[in-house]
Amino acid sequence: MRTLVISFFLLSLISISCESGKKDKKLNSRVGFSQELADFDCGAFCDPPSVSYQLPVDSTCGHSSQNVLNCFAWKNFLALNWKASDERGLPDTTAVAADYGMPGDYSPTVWESYLSIEDVFSARQPQTWNLKSKNGYIKYINEINKFTDINAALPKPKLRAMLGGNVDEIMQAKGAWLTDQSGNIVWYEIRMNNIESDFVRQNKLYNSDNLNAFAAKNQGVWLPMESIEIKAAWRIIPDNQLESLKNLYKISRAMVPEIKGFDKNNQPIYGKYSPKYLGLVGLHIIRKTNQSPQFTWMTFEHVNNAPTEGQVDPSVNYCFYNPKSKDKPNQSPVPGHDSLNTPVQVVRIADNAISADIQQLNKQIQAMIKKSNPKSVWQYYQLVNVQWPENPIQDTNNNKTAPLMDGGITPSNIANVTMETYIQEKQCMDCHKNASVGAQKYPTDYSFIFLKAKPGK
Structure with a gap:
């Protein structure tokens, strides 16, 4: 049954793609809305972004450039934030662009329907995906950084030996947290699409013994093409x-x-769970394609998160910055010493300022979203940057021990202020090329999710 649904979905995409040149108002209303191609500098062979559930096939459109990848990132963001369907990992194709991002719509997006890292590495059967439950969809979330329980799972000396001293950098600042100006900490989650989660579960790579054996047999763990990982930050x-x-x-x-x-x-000691409303403030999307086997690294933020240093807008009520504060920016709190409720003063460092080209693209996409739905909350999000390999290296030609080759990853300045608050001078590949398992440092394809693997009972 699932195969039939997926096949129908793919045929639908092909049909829509073939019809995309026709000015069909009904199709634009149901599938998506886009401005004229001339408005977007996406490359001569690229379709412009649209408010649509269609996930772009690949990034290059016949060639690669930063502008091409910037448009590719927005296409992924728009599609992955489409309303989820009753089948996990697929969009609701009956939803219309005019309702995209309607305020008060708390239903999950496509990426929120992916399995969480806890679902995948728990070795239990994941909870049935059910959007029609009595209370509607509500998830559990318990990460105060990107990998809250890594320190507890593996000793730091072992982690440092595996990761070349980068253990503190794969987390949100040395295992600490981020607190907004309202005195509430930010919560994080990691999810992976069906292709990646099926690969992990079918090979039982949530078990560290199986993981090590699989890595030895295959000279590393190489994720399938079209694997997608999502890291989200919520206030x-x-x-x-x-x-x-x-x-x-x-x-x-x-x-x-x-x-x-x-x-x-x-490590945090958790107490009673209670229902909360969470607002999305940061989103990492990494996607492995034939053109980007080193992944395309895309990061987005809410427009009101924090200013770039020296560029404070007095009209903005920033979520992570107080213009009256005298605190030094981007200072990591210390567990056991600093209060969870003390706001952290955050700025985007000048070296990571959003480029003029991306700022212009952001304005165009935001205007497009607003024209599709004047009330859409998605008009208040922005692309920060995209990293991609200029000289991609296929898995078979890559190193068989960490660090992996980076494929000429570019640009070098990329950081999300909600997820790399305290290490903004680093770039994605600085850390991710070291992702590995075991004493032999077999690579895990630039992904740290396998640090969640646990010994079998």
Whole structure:
């Protein structure tokens, strides 16, 4: 049955693609809305972005350039944030562009329907995907950085030996957290599309013994093409601000735990879970394609997160920056010493300022979204940057021990202020090329998700 549904979905995409040149108002209303091609500098062979559920096939459109990849990133963002269907990992093709990002719509996006890293590495059968449950969709979330429990799972000396000293950099600043100006910490989640999660589960790579054996047999763990990983950062939306903020943020409902303290390993001690509204503030999308076997690294943020240093806009009420604060920016709190409720002063460092080309593209896409749905919350998000391999290296030609080759990854300045707050001078590949398992440092295809693998009972 699933094969038939996927086949029908792919045939639908082919049909829509063939008809995309026709000025069919009904099709534009249902599938997507796009401006004239001349408005977008996406490359001569590239279709312009549109408010649509269609995930772009690949990035190059006959050639590669930063502008091409910037448009590719937006196409992924728009499609992955389409409303999810009743089948996990697929868009609701009955949804219309005119409703895209409607305030107060707390239903999950396509990427939110992917399995979470906890689902995949728990070795249990994932909960049935059910959008028609009595209380609607509500997820559990318990990461206070990108990999909260890594320190507890593996000793730091072992991690440093595996990762070349980069252990602190794969997390949100040394295992610490980020607190917004309302005094609430940011929560994180990691999800992977069906292609990647099926690969991990079918090979039982959630078990560290199986993982090590698989890596030895295959000289590493090489993810299938079209694998997608998502890392998201969410802020708490206080109940008394929900009515106003729901017009500005993609909001989802989640069960969130209280943090009662920290254990001897500086890991959070969780208490009772309670329902919260969460507003999306940061989104990493990494996608492996034939043209980008080193992945395309795309990162987005809410427009009101934080200013670039020296470029404070007094009209903006920033979520992570207080113009009256005298605190030094981008300073990591210390577990066991600093309060969870003390706001962290955040700025985007000048070296990571959003380029003029991306700023212009952002304005065009935001205007396109607004024209499709004047109320859409997605008009308040922006592309920060995209990293991609100028000289891609296929898996068979890559190193068989970490560090992997980076494929001429470019550009070098990319950081999300909600996920690399305290290490903005680093770039994705600085750390991810070291991702590996075992004493032999077999590579895990630039992905740190396998650090979640646990020994079998």
